[in-house]
Amino acid sequence: MYAREESVPIVGKHVLIAEARAILRTGLLNIFKEDPGVSRVDEVVTSEELKNRIKSQLPDLIVIHQSLLTDMQILSRGQFVILAAEVDKNMLLAAHASGALGYLSENASAEMLRMTLSLAEREFLLDPAFTSWILYYINGDTLPSGNPEVLTVREQEIFELLRSGLTNHSIATQLGISESTVKSHIARIFRKLDMKRRPVKRPPPSSNATEGC
Amino acid sequence: MPAFSNSPRRENTYIIDPENETEMARLMLHDRLLTKGMGGLFPERSDFSTIHKVLDIACGPGGWVLDVARTYPKIQVAGIDISQRMIDYAQAQAWVRGLPNASFRVMDATKPLDFPDDSFDLVNARFLFGFMLPASWPRLLQECQRILRPGRIVRLTEAEWGFTNAPAFEKLCSLSSKALQQAGQSFSPTGQHTGITPMLKRLLRDARYQHIQHMAHMIEFSAGTEAYDGFYQNLMTGFKLLQPFLIKWGGTTQQEVEDLYQQTRVEMQSDDFCAIWFLLTVWGQRPEPFPQNEAAAS
Numbered sequence: 001m002y003a004r005e006e007s008v009p010i011v012g013k014h015v016l017i018a019e020a021r022a023i024l025r026t027g028l029l030n031i032f033k034e035d036p037g038v039s040r041v042d043e044v045v046t047s048e049e050l051k052n053r054i055k056s057q058l059p060d061l062i063v064i065h066q067s068l069l070t071d072m073q074i075l076s077r078g079q080f081v082i083l084a085a086e087v088d089k090n091m092l093l094a095a096h097a098s099g100a101l102g103y104l105s106e107n108a109s110a111e112m113l114r115m116t117l118s119l120a121e122r123e124f125l126l127d128p129a130f131t132s133w134i135l136y137y138i139n140g141d142t143l144p145s146g147n148p149e150v151l152t153v154r155e156q157e158i159f160e161l162l163r164s165g166l167t168n169h170s171i172a173t174q175l176g177i178s179e180s181t182v183k184s185h186i187a188r189i190f191r192k193l194d195m196k197r198r199p200v201k202r203p204p205p206s207s208n209a210t211e212g213c
Numbered sequence: 214m215p216a217f218s219n220s221p222r223r224e225n226t227y228i229i230d231p232e233n234e235t236e237m238a239r240l241m242l243h244d245r246l247l248t249k250g251m252g253g254l255f256p257e258r259s260d261f262s263t264i265h266k267v268l269d270i271a272c273g274p275g276g277w278v279l280d281v282a283r284t285y286p287k288i289q290v291a292g293i294d295i296s297q298r299m300i301d302y303a304q305a306q307a308w309v310r311g312l313p314n315a316s317f318r319v320m321d322a323t324k325p326l327d328f329p330d331d332s333f334d335l336v337n338a339r340f341l342f343g344f345m346l347p348a349s350w351p352r353l354l355q356e357c358q359r360i361l362r363p364g365r366i367v368r369l370t371e372a373e374w375g376f377t378n379a380p381a382f383e384k385l386c387s388l389s390s391k392a393l394q395q396a397g398q399s400f401s402p403t404g405q406h407t408g409i410t411p412m413l414k415r416l417l418r419d420a421r422y423q424h425i426q427h428m429a430h431m432i433e434f435s436a437g438t439e440a441y442d443g444f445y446q447n448l449m450t451g452f453k454l455l456q457p458f459l460i461k462w463g464g465t466t467q468q469e470v471e472d473l474y475q476q477t478r479v480e481m482q483s484d485d486f487c488a489i490w491f492l493l494t495v496w497g498q499r500p501e502p503f504p505q506n507e508a509a510a511s
Binding site: 036037092093096103108109111112114115117118119123124125126127128129130131132134135137138 | 234235237238239241242245274298301302304305306308309310442443445446447449450453482
């Protein structure tokens with residue numbers, strides 16, 4: 001239930017962006033600056049810099065790229081969001097266990113990024129863009145052990161289209177790339193995921209599939 | 214690709230493209246706002262001794278199901294939704310959160326439900342007004358009765374738009390109600406409100422549920438209140454995604470909805486923005502079969 005107090009004074013949030021690449025960092029800075037609930041946005045470029053910064057002052061929200069995340073222990077529960085180019089299974093599970101507020105794609109929309117501002121501790125916003133990867137991990141429990149090679153963002157995109165049953169030609173048209181590029185992407189995906197065939201679209205649930213419901 | 218522009222309306226009548234990634238994230242946030250505003254997952258209930266299996270209809274990305282599964286590890290909770298991507302996402306989240314008692318399946322709430330008779334102790338549905346046609350309600354409630362065990366509960370929660378002191382916000386809400394009515398998805402005779410809250414108890418009575426009760430909820434999301442941040446993010450995203458539906462059915466233009474959207478943003482950012490939102494939960498029991506002697510006596 002929401003607290004009964006009439007109102008609390010509006011204090012703008014302090015956001016810290018930890019991202020090495022200038023383009024992404026500047027973009028994130030602007031996205032968070034645009035939010036009326038944010039009064040201050042700072043940036044750091046390296047994990048060293050992040051460590052030193054949070055020793056002196058703890059922001060309300062740290063938006064940190066997975067590549068700068070050397071030690072999750074230095075981050076407080078309910079105060080950080082991780083951005084990633086692709087899913088790192090161990091990092092994802094550690095993020096949830098360490099009280100991250102979210103695990104989002106570095107390509108997440110501005111709206112989705114700003115949604116993290118209103119999350120409370122114990123909430124966890126998983127980027128829907130990572131779904132197919134995680135399902136692969138779930139179903140991959142029965143596959144040969146050892147971490148599969150990680151798909152790039154483009155390969156994930158193509159994998160998703162493959163799963164929906166599109167042909168190489170339609171994928172090429174949809175992504176605005178050549179069919180031969182699509183083919184070489186698919187060859188890499190097959191190799192990385194140890195697949196022999198194109199994924200088939202899942203059949204509708206059958207009536208005896210009710211266990212666990 | 215908006216679901217309503219290139220697929221027949223009967224197929225999927227949800228007013229927002231439900232497979233947009235931002236919409237999925239927004240619905241997660243929406244689930245939390247709603248649960249908090251309602252005072253918890255089961256605000257009307259303190260006894261869980263009879264609750265073993267729970268179903269959530271139109272679960273979206275699974276926010277409610279995941280919360281129930283985490284809070285009540287002994288309850289088996291299932292979610293169904295028409296969208297495969299939504300269900301995939303919900304499953305992925307259950308895995309990340311380590312919740313084996315949560316499960317998800319693709320199913321259309323407007324069609325017969327693929328569950329055996331007498332399967333559940335509680336069937337929950339929140340915010341179906343976004344896709345249900347008035348004529349679909351009786352059939353869904355019959356189906357719920359079939360899959361509920363005797364004496365067990367169906368629970369529905371619906372809302373009207375918020376009431377505010379913000380003109381553009383009000384206009385957007387009124388356009389939305391109008392568009393719903395035009396699309397044939399409203400009980401409101403004039404399109405002045407979503408039309409569903411006055412009907413909820415009647416729908417349960419007509420479907421012969423017993424011991425029908427209700428609980429109303431009021432959430433204030435004025436500037437400076439605890440609920441404000443979440444509602445601001447949620448509404449700004451929601452109104453943006455709603456634009457194609459408003460243009461198609463609300464008798465408005467892209468320019469007008471975009472202007473209203475920008476004005477709403479300014480209004481909501483004002484220190485004197487005042488707003489409340491009403492929700493209504495109703496619930497009823499599937500009738501118990503008559504005891505032998507009573508049936509013989511009558």
